[in-house]
Amino acid sequence: MRMLKFLIYAGFLILASKVELSLGIPPEFAQSNHTNNWAVLVDTSRFWFNYRHVANVLSIYRSVKRLGIPDSQIILMVADDMACNPRNPTPATVYNNANQNIDVYGEDVEVDYRGYEVTVENFVRLLTGRVTPETPRSKRLLSDGHSNILIYMTGHGGEGFLKFQDSEEITNTELADAFEQMWQKKKYNEIFFMVDTCQAASMYEKFYSPNILAVGSSLVGEDSLSHHVDSSIGVYIIDRYTYYALEFLEKVTPASEKTMGQFLEVCPKSLCISTVGTRKDLFQRDSYKVRITDFFGSVRKVYTTKETFDINILSM
């Protein structure tokens, strides 16, 4: 009798979970207008003890590359060199996990702005397109009105600012104005803005341009915390929000049907300790109906060539 009850109960659970699964798959995705994807990934801190910020940004870089965005459309800004730092016990590598499974530096990393080139001025110039004429193509953001741009920033932040190189700051109003300049010149279709710093939510407070979806690892007044220490390296090697975001992204494939809405739920307070903040009011689509590859990958809209051209007519 008890066995029967147990079996019925188990069967019911299995059935319920199956129903749960089928309900979880989004029925339709809101059509996107983008034809290409760009990513601007910025790490703003120097010094060895900020190793985790470099690991953060390189991990996002790896995910974005794996999901299909080519290097020519990724702008990677890393303010300090951890891989070749004299204090690195395993030179030419950067790890984002104490088990040292993945070397996020790797052999094909392409850093576009390195070291002292990562300044507020260069960042604003990059976004608004007001770069000096001798800037090479790989250091320019050549997006257009059909580009979806992922912008990820990590480092030390405060209420309304983000510290660059430990010597200057970019304020949230400057960032909002830069985005407005981008909107005026139709340099983006949609932007997904991710920021992993203390008081991250203050950075997207002042945005006023349309089509921006933003997420921050902590609210104003909260600090974002790091995840764990690698005792062989001696410093914290990854931040909590980015760690759990990566956990989510690792399961995403280029053909994935996961949504941005699900991504925004990553890292609840129990895991992150800080509260993840989001800003959806400027974004026109429902984030649960937007594919995650709309920002993190490069999924193209495709049209088949239905008719061939008869070459003979050219001589008629």
Added chain:
Amino acid sequence: MDAKPKNEPPSWSLWTSLSYAMVMVLIGIPLWWKTTTVQRAPLPYQEMLMLHEFLTNNFRIQVDVHFKGFSITEDVALENTAYFKYNFIPMADSEKEVMKKSKDLYEVDKSLCSLSPRNELNIYYVDRVEFRKEYGQRIVVGNCNSIYYLSNSAPPNFEIITSILNNFKPSSNDNSSELNLPLSIGYDVLLSLLVPEPEVFDVTWKIQYGIKKYIEPMLQKLNNFAEFNIRSQILYYIRLNVRPKFNKDTGNYEVSYDQLPIVINPVESKLTSFVSQNPALNFLVYVAPCSSSPMQIMEEDGSFIDSNGFFVPQWGGIQVYNGPCSSSSNDTTPHEVSIRSIMSVIIPQFRALIGVPRLTGDVAVLDLRGSALRDWEVDILLRRRLEHLLFTSANTLMSLGNLLDQITNIVVTEEVGEEVEQSVNTLKLSYNEAKEGNLEKALRYAITSYKSSEIAFHHPSNLAQLYFPDDQKYAIYIPLFLPVGIPVLLSLRSIFQILKNRRKKNELEKSKSE
């Protein structure tokens, strides 16, 4: 002799304090003002801000429409609209000959093609009932600038004609569609042959010949549209991201439709230019590896795609080429890819990518002859491009005007000033040419206007001096001026006192002497 009052300072101190004050006021303050104002070249702000609205309300590209051979009966009141200028002219004798003697509409079209200038539309009244029977439609559009109204002896229906004509003017939605190239003065076209297994059989292609014979004539026609730079390359040992499934019935390795969106990702890194900033158009020919040959791409509904190709808007086109995998000869000569067969897919892909328009309405179009682009198609593209260039230019100027107006801290260099002037002037010139219907001239001005507006907007000097807000200005200047200013002001006070005393003394002396 009056004794000088004790508190009156000596007269030389009067002159020294006066000279301090003079230097400070006449030389110091103007010098400081001049050296600390932000250099701003004068800009026509009013015009910059109004141009966009002006264009939205007033911009028109005029097209001359000639009705040839229509007998003007009754009151055919065709009013000229803002876009089309209608006029009725009789057919020339040569044209009448062509109409009578040709055996089909293609012959008519070919002969008349040589006579038609650009940016005009000629509507011919074709009085041959058998043509009407053949085509079934009243209106057939030719390959140059001619439209044929096939009569069946009923009086001509001008309403249908004018509704078809709406296809030939640019509409506001055209330029935002993804089936258009992104706006740019130049494009890089790259033709790539992907050979994943060169050790199995080697492949070459006579691509220079192919480009010269098939692509260049098309690009010639698009001279006024944009500059195209063509390159070609062969890439070895690169596979596309496809997982074909073998179909026993057809003997093909089939690539399902849902795999197509992510096919190009592994190849993209090999396709970009590291030098050019122009948008790129890529055309890939993928030689299917023998392990999955013959490879066939499927439609969404599971049917074959004849061309074995697909295109990605604003990026380019791909096709699969199945080489001679089954031949087991030990011939080491490389297989030559059939240029004709790959061009038969590249050409329609190119046409789709640049946004060649399709006509809507009750109208038939003659098949392409002699060229891969019809004249009227190119004209429509040029009109759309003109509109796009002008509106983008006006938008850029407006946005720049707003920026520079609101943030008074930004330097406006001479160069920016000149570019803005040029942009505004050429924009107005282009607008005027467009109103007259001179498409080529209008485009030339529009391109200059667009280039100048982009240079002005993206000039590196247009960055606000980020760290100079007002309260910091006070903090900088007060310690400079106050230590010098206060003693000068106080000495001015004593100067006034002296002058007052002197005047009193003079008055006293005057009153004494009287």
